[in-house]
Amino acid sequence: MTGSSSHYPLHASRSTLKQKSQLESIVADYNVIVIGAGPAGYVAAIRSAQLGMKTACIEKWKDTAGKNVLGGTCLNVGCIPSKALLDSSHHYYDMQHHYADHGISCDNPKIDISKMMARKDDIVGALTQGIVGLFKKNKVTRIEGAAKLAGGKSIEVTAQDGSKQTISADNIIIASGSVPVDIPVAPADHNLIVNSTGALAFDAVPKRLGVIGAGAIGLELGSVWGRLGAEVTVLEAMPDFLATADRKIAAAALKSLKGQGLDIQLSAKVTATSVNNNEVTVSYTDKKGDAQQIVVDKLIVAVGRKPYTADLGLENAGIKTDERGFIPVDANRKTSADGIYAVGDVIGGPMLAHKGSEEAVMVAERLAGQKSEMHYDIMPWVIYTHPEIAWVGMTEEQAKDKGHKCKVGQFPFAASGRARAHGDVTGMIRMIADADTDAVLGVHIFGISASELLGEAVLAMEFEASSEDFARTIHAHPTLSEAMHEAALGVDGRTIHA
Ligand code: FAD
Ligand code: AMP
DSSP: OOOOOOSOOOOOOHHHHHHHHHHHTTTSSEEEEEEOOSTTHHHHHHHHHHTTOOEEEEEOOBOTTSOBOSSHHHHHHSHHHHHHHHHHHHHHHHHHHTGGGGTOOOOSOOOOHHHHHHHHHHHHHHHHHHHHHHHHHHTEEEEESEEEEOSTTEEEEEOTTSOEEEEEEEEEEEOOOEEEOOOTTSOOOSSSEEOHHHHTOOSSOOSEEEEEOOSHHHHHHHHHHHHTTOEEEEEOSSSSTTTTSOHHHHHHHHHHHHHTTOEEESSOEEEEEEEETTEEEEEEEOTTSOEEEEEESEEEEOSOEEEOOTTSOGGGGTOOOOTTSOOOOOTTOBOSSTTEEEOGGGGOSSOOHHHHHHHHHHHHHHHTTOOOOOOGGGOOEEEOSSSEEEEEEOOHHHHHHTTOOEEEEEEEGGGOHHHHHHTOOOOEEEEEEETTTOBEEEEEEEETTHHHHHHHHHHHHHTTOBHHHHHHSOOOTTOTTHHHHHHHHHHTTOOSOO
16 A cells, blocks of 8 residues: 555444434424435435434425436436446346357347336336335435425425425535436437437337437446347547546447447537437538438437536525536535535536435435545446446546646556456556655456446545556455556566466
């Protein structure tokens, strides 16, 4: 290690917290009220309750049957359903393309989309119901309805039947999340032109599918339907593929995804769409600036997400959003209003579930008197294509821009015994280290199980590990994690197996 860090040094005792919360609850209904039960909000509520604060969480999300559900975007129309469909479609694709390599034949595999969707819905149902159980276990009061700040630290809640109640808290945590961005050139009709929510619920595989935006969501949803048989064209306005990823990783990923049949077009800016005869005509300019058109059966608009603050009554608390609609917060994630905090997608930064959850823990613990903090520069990023793309920390280019001299170790999965046994040898791990201190500045993975492999790198970087620390750590054989070990050895030019 180049050093050690302890980020949670001052823990308040439980009894102190209990005394504090009992005192404060003389005036307010709750110590903490959380608005929104996505991964930021439900975690804020559970952690606050664990710390002895009397906590309520208000959620207005209704499922397609009109039932109030917890879990927000992530569980209902985001991380979880997309991964369920990615897994199902991966099995189907593997069966068609890779099972024969293992000596397994399965002639004419069939897909039952309604069963695939039912499986996805069951997974979502089990997990959202799980939060109900967690709320009960932790004594979080669940309030079904729409929350509106009503001035001071009170909140007006409108229930599904229209009835209203006003409740108050010592502290309010806003975790109202985000919604898909609409673009005027491709307005969603929620039938032929859909956003990510619609793309998770197609009832048949479209023959021709267009996707606007080659970000994580566009690539994942394009992969799902491409694996199931759709001809997929992805139109991306930017000239660079995955501009924030390591350049070599992005180039390898682009080649691999194109090889899987995704027609990814860069510098392709969509200028108009029209819907006729159950088809969508998508007009765009290509990289030469020439006008082009494609005709598709479905079009997914995946051009990003925007903060959701509609009907939240921010004005009643004197909170103004910034020019992009995010709620500005200080280092404690406090808004401009005393006692009102905000976490998750609604405050901007990486729009990732784990980012919101960690912010939530930090705010809850700080309200309880602890000194918790989180390190935004050690944020894991994952794109769940196959293989997966995952990284933490700086790319080589970013490190150089910040004045670091870099050493880079790289190891291809083609040289990994375990990857060979899997029959999945695409990609590599790249480790970026500071040439002077050997501190690891970034780890970039394109390959099988990259999301899981990344955990080692994230933890090591939290502890300010050097590449030597990775190199001196024994990795089990044969595992994919040996590729991490070898990449670390490669920082000093002493890779063994490549
Ligand atoms: P949300 O999850 O949006 O939750 C906010 C909640 O607040 C909602 O339930 C909403 O109903 C509620 N709410 C809002 N206003 C009110 C109000 N006035 N009263 C009561 N309730 C209110 N992230 C990852 O990290 N990994 C992934 O693999 C991943 N995949 C994704 C795939 C897709 C298709 C999508 C769309 C997103 C994905 N994300 C992923 C992003 C992730 O879902 C978000 O970053 C995360 O859900 C943000 O959490 P949040 O709690 O801030 O907001
Ligand atoms: P993300 O925000 O990571 O989900 O990515 C959304 C992507 O959509 C970005 O890479 C944008 O460049 C891309 N995008 C936005 N508008 C358009 C457009 N009109 N045509 C094509 N791509 C777009």
